[in-house]
Amino acid sequence: MSETGSYFYHALRVDRNVCTGCTHCLRSCPTEAIRIRKGKAVIYSNKCIDCGECFKVCPSHAIYIKQDDFELLDDYKYRIALVPATFIGQFANDVKTSQIYACLKKIGFTHIYEVEHAVSFLIELYKQYMAEHDEIDTFISPYCPAIVRLIQVRFPSLVHNIIHLNAPLDIASIVIRQRLVEAGIPSEDIGIFYVSPCAAKIAAVKSPAEGKKSFITGVINMDFLYNKVKLMLSNSKSIAEPINHSLTGKDVLWGLTTGESRNFNNSCFAVDGIRNAIEFLEKVEDEDISANGLVEMRACDQSCVGGVLCPTNRFVAKQKLKARAEIIDSKPKKEDADQKVAFNNKEFAEKIAEMVKIDEIKPRSILKLNDNLQIAFRMVENMKKIEGMLPGIDCSACGAPTCNALAEDVIRNESKIENCIFAHKKMEEFYKVMFDIWGEDLKTL
Numbered sequence: 001m002s003e004t005g006s007y008f009y010h011a012l013r014v015d016r017n018v019c020t021g022c023t024h025c026l027r028s029c030p031t032e033a034i035r036i037r038k039g040k041a042v043i044y045s046n047k048c049i050d051c052g053e054c055f056k057v058c059p060s061h062a063i064y065i066k067q068d069d070f071e072l073l074d075d076y077k078y079r080i081a082l083v084p085a086t087f088i089g090q091f092a093n094d095v096k097t098s099q100i101y102a103c104l105k106k107i108g109f110t111h112i113y114e115v116e117h118a119v120s121f122l123i124e125l126y127k128q129y130m131a132e133h134d135e136i137d138t139f140i141s142p143y144c145p146a147i148v149r150l151i152q153v154r155f156p157s158l159v160h161n162i163i164h165l166n167a168p169l170d171i172a173s174i175v176i177r178q179r180l181v182e183a184g185i186p187s188e189d190i191g192i193f194y195v196s197p198c199a200a201k202i203a204a205v206k207s208p209a210e211g212k213k214s215f216i217t218g219v220i221n222m223d224f225l226y227n228k229v230k231l232m233l234s235n236s237k238s239i240a241e242p243i244n245h246s247l248t249g250k251d252v253l254w255g256l257t258t259g260e261s262r263n264f265n266n267s268c269f270a271v272d273g274i275r276n277a278i279e280f281l282e283k284v285e286d287e288d289i290s291a292n293g294l295v296e297m298r299a300c301d302q303s304c305v306g307g308v309l310c311p312t313n314r315f316v317a318k319q320k321l322k323a324r325a326e327i328i329d330s331k332p333k334k335e336d337a338d339q340k341v342a343f344n345n346k347e348f349a350e351k352i353a354e355m356v357k358i359d360e361i362k363p364r365s366i367l368k369l370n371d372n373l374q375i376a377f378r379m380v381e382n383m384k385k386i387e388g389m390l391p392g393i394d395c396s397a398c399g400a401p402t403c404n405a406l407a408e409d410v411i412r413n414e415s416k417i418e419n420c421i422f423a424h425k426k427m428e429e430f431y432k433v434m435f436d437i438w439g440e441d442l443k444t445l
Contacts, residue, residue, distance in 0.1 A: 010203055011200075012043060012048065012050055012063060012066075018062035019039075019060065019062035020062070021039040028053045029054055030275065031048065032401045033045075035415075036399035049150045049200065050203040052065075052198055052200070052299075052300075052308035065221060067224065069218075070220065073109070078190045079111070080109065081112045081193055082193060083113070084195065085324075086305055088324065089320040090222070090312040091312075095233060097324075103229040107228055114172075118172045119254045122168055126260075127264075140158065141294065141295065144297060145203065146198070148204075150281070153364050155281050167204070169205075171352065173215040193218045196307075197307030199308060227311070255321070256302065258296070260294065266292075268294045271296065272303050273301045274300075277299060300314075302314040387407040390406060391420070
């Protein structure tokens with residue numbers, strides 16, 4: 001059975017030659033997007049949010065994250081590494097940012113641009129959006145693409161609560177491309193490559209919000225690039241590359257938990273971890289809690305430093321970023337001339353602000369059974385009846401994560417109730433009783 005649905009691009013893939021069908025991934029998936037078919041894991045594309053939980057628990061490493069071919073860099077004269085601060089936080093304390101930059105230049109990049117340069121600009125756009133939509137009480141950050149997709153597929157009623165703006169990486173890619181084009185470089189000669197800490201951000205680049213165009217050329221897995229840079233650092237003393245732009249401490253901390261909420265004076269919430277996010281969203285949807293103000297949500301524990309492609313322990317990386325932020329804030333403020341031109345130019349800022357707006361974020365409910373309401377109601381009733389015939393122990397032996405999921409699969413004609421070993425045993429016992437009564441005549445009934 002092939003992967004089903006085509007709602008989104010997905011970076012998570014299953015190597016069927018390695019998969020043992022152990023069900024670890026199936027049980028860990030927060031949206032029940034995985035099934036075991038013919039002894040192998042299958043990802044249901046319409047349910048997957050690329051959170052990476054399956055990647056983390058797979059004991060045989062059969063689940064992998066697809067990245068673009070690194071040789072794609074050779075197709076462009078100007079090669080920009082779009083680097084999140086999280087990447088810098090992966091290295092030891094004695095490794096300077098300038099050394100990392102130098103290694104990236106040796107690898108083949110012509111420019112390095114940190115994603116968080118767009119943070120201050122984005123904060124103002126957040127505040128403006130919230131002021132213009134005073135009919136909304138709860139504003140959910142659009143920063144984490146796994147959370148946005150989670151809301152789309154599992155909490156569709158909360159889609160309108162998401163702030164309809166692009167994330168910093170999108171803004172940074174627009175700004176750096178625009179600046180290079182204005183410097184006289186043809187756009188077709190520019191390749192922008194984002195260094196991703198997780199699968200969800202790869203998927204977001206490849207499958208952006210409705211009607212939006214991504215200005216990012218390709219995506220490189222963070223662990224892949226980290227290994228390249230670390231090897232260069234260990235083999236030679238890299239010459240430091242001058243840093244011609246500056247970040248603030250709050251820019252560096254943006255990718256950590258409370259990185260967004262700390263910039264707002266009103267009531268804010270900061271939630272990290274996919275299970276915590278689901279619990280919080282359930283309570284918001286049921287109106288059990290009043291979450292007025294900004295709700296910052298990240299699918300990974302400790303936010304981006306906990307991404308599945310981050311090679312360094314998340315708590316160590318978090319401390320490294322905090323230390324970097326303190327060092328930056330302790331130094332005399334250095335004005336970034338290029339940055340000032342970019343965001344203090346009213347015409348340029350207005351142009352970028354318009355480009356990063358998202359007109360619509362569509363709900364894509366995984367609970368939808370049929371477009372016809374009457375048919376859908378009947379399917380729900382039948383699904384409940386089927387679930388009532390199942391043991392309710394969620395053993396996953398049928399290839400579905402729960403008895404409820406199997407009942408849904410049966411209703412959708414994607415599985416059979418006989419796949420449940422307990423239901424199958426009951427049917428065999430029933431057949432035996434009937435055979436004792438009717439004998440060979442049972443075959444002709």
